[in-house]
Amino acid sequence: MVVIAWKDEFCTGNPAVDHEHQQLIHGINSVCEGIHDGPPDDETRDRLGDLLAHITAHFALEEAVMREQLYDEYQPHKDDHEVLLDHIRDIMCAYEAGVFAGRREDFIKRLGDWFGGHFGTLDARLHRVLGQAPDPVAMKISKIDLDQGKNEINVLLTTHGK
């Protein structure tokens, strides 16, 4: 079982954002659960496709909120969204081409890296600035470990001062 466990620290205070983050984590978990060392299969393709749709919609909503709130770092954040969408497509195409055949852990780690980097940095700042985080604390995902024994992705958060 491979899983990213939802933690309360992930809450941003915005129910829509939290809902979509949970949805995305669930999506990543589904993909990781289904991945195997064999050739690419339709189910994984579909799950990746659904994940792409969810993340695209989530980014669209987040960008609408940023524009509405006149967020000062809208453009760099939006640029990062576009990069992330490019990357998930890369992951999908690499999977399709069999790049990850026999490299299940690489795939899981890549997917985790893809999600965690943005979530822990730019998203954290966004929700802090918009005053949506329950505590005005900078959260940074310091590292993502694949605990090979438990097949869990541990997301470690480091709290910083204001």
Next chain:
Amino acid sequence: MEFLKRPMKFAFLWLEGWFDRFFGPKWNPFYCLGALGYYYFWIVAASGIYIFIFFDTGIPQAFTSTEYMTHDQWYLAGIMRSLHRYASDAMVVMVLMHLCREFAFDRYRGGRWFSWVTGVSTLWLVFSAGVTGYWLVWDKLAQYIAIASTEWLDWLPIFGEPIARNFLASSHFDGRFFTLLVFMHIAIPLFLLFIMWFHLQRISYAKVNPARGLAVGTLAMLFVLSLVKPAISHEMANLAEVPGVLNMDWFYLWAYPMIEHLGPGFMWAFAGGGTLLLILVPWLPPKKRRPAAVVDLKNCNGCTRCVTDCPFRAVNMQPRTDGAPFREEAVVDPSMCVSCGICVGACPTAMPFRRASDLVAGIELPDLSVAHIRAQAHEAAVPLNGKDRIIAFGCDHGCDAAKLGINNLAFVPLRCAGMLLPSFIDYVLSKNLADGVVVSGCREGECHHRIGNVWVDGRLARERDPQLRRRVPVERLLKNWAAPTDRRQLFTEISAFQARLRDLPEDDAATRLTLVNGGKTDGTETSETAA
């Protein structure tokens, strides 16, 4: 009405093709006839305000003050008077051409009835404004207009005394009348301005200003014309004389000889019946009304992209009704939706990579779903083979690529090019359904749904959401805006594109990666390629 519209449409398309070469699509006056109408209105208003300063009401002051402006202050007020006249003539031309063009291109049906009907109402206001303006000068032409207008109105059984009696003899006529006329000549254009604003209420991103080059050029043209042929008056009006030979402004006064020769009753029937017929045009057969877009709340998170992209303000955001944790949901007003599908092209969940069984977008056209388009793309790919397979996505109103007789090309029709989510291009190429994708639609500036091709331009250039993904190899994508009269051009472009596809190396697009090493998103990138 098709017998009337077809030749008009092809005449416009032919002319616009030439004007695209002379002016370029951005400056082509045919693509902003309405905007030019607005622009000329502002010139008329500004010049009118100036000459109003010098205009005197009363007899003979109305005439003498106008003569002063025309001759004594020819270098300023005289030019303003000429600008005022010629800009208002130009405005009539723009309004009528705009009406004919929208009619010819079928851009008045369904939810677009509102723009059409409000536009028709401006005709009466424009002509009334012009007629009252000529009346103010109180020369022989004004006398003729005054008598002819009142005689025409007297045909209606609504006046106790014939109002033409006001112009029977000098003793009947009071200089105070000009105060009324000035009021009318200001009030009618003000009301026209209100209707011009109203006319745009069901349109987003309305073009009310022509391109700068066009604005400068056309103003210079009017200015030169004002210098070369200043507007002058006839002899002063004299009710003891009959106006004989008149230099008519045919843009505004064409109806008066008709009243004289065909009778006032005929003219009322013509004007009244003609207006009624014009108003009813949106509802005349053949009526084709497609079902409006529908929102699927399970797939809508209220991101507002459909609202932003809708050219007809048919979608708006309202508080959530399904208990989902999102703040808002998109709501479609079916009375305003023209079923163009541009909202679908903006929706992030209209994603062809999704699981087929769940492929329902947040906003869809019921009779042309995203799932159906995807299925059509797959079906289209089946008979294609070789290295130059092309799937062309095109709209109902542009040049039909399917009819060009190009081998190894399959066509997937859309309501509007703006309906195409850029992900479809990515999908077709990455799934190897084709070697190249063509996106075609109405000629630039001629989109049947106003801005579909503009949105596609932005999305493919990654300047507008949703953006084309960077991994899509642009050498395998051809975008070409072509009208039905541009068959040869489209044929040439697609054929050349197909030849280029044959020369491309076996694509590693499926394995091309642009992953950032270690998942960093700090702008530093390294590429990995497939093992």
Next chain:
Amino acid sequence: MMKPAQIIAQATVYALFALGIGVLSTRPSYTHFDPARALIKVSFAHGGEPVTACRKRSRAELKALAANMRKASICPRQRVALRFELSLDNTVILSETLPPTGWRGDGSSKIYRRIPTTAGRHTIVAKLRDSRRDQGFDHVSRHTITLVPGQSLSIDFKPAHGGFIYE
């Protein structure tokens, strides 16, 4: 940057548009009225007599009415139709019955006619019947005038000003 050919093409288009506006804003000229002829305009609005004479109310009738309604006489609202005739140089050129306007026929009768004629000396006779009589005319006017080419002569009728007015 525009190519020279484009600049020339645009200039040509502007020139043609300007030419079109410049020409059609004054040409072709239109002859509304033959300058060699003259015009007679007849127009008046005048109410005829009531169709029947007014009748005095009897004492009993007055008593039966509310105090504020006790008008001494009853007059019908409807007016007679006017009879108008115009002769020019002993030829009758206009002969019309002008009904009263209004739903109850209680408004003025009105006329507005334009009669082109030759310039020169003319004798005009205007006749109007506005009473209940069956024959003859109540107002007759004879006027001799020399009309110059392009002149517009108006014939009005205003009892307060003495009847027919020629301007």
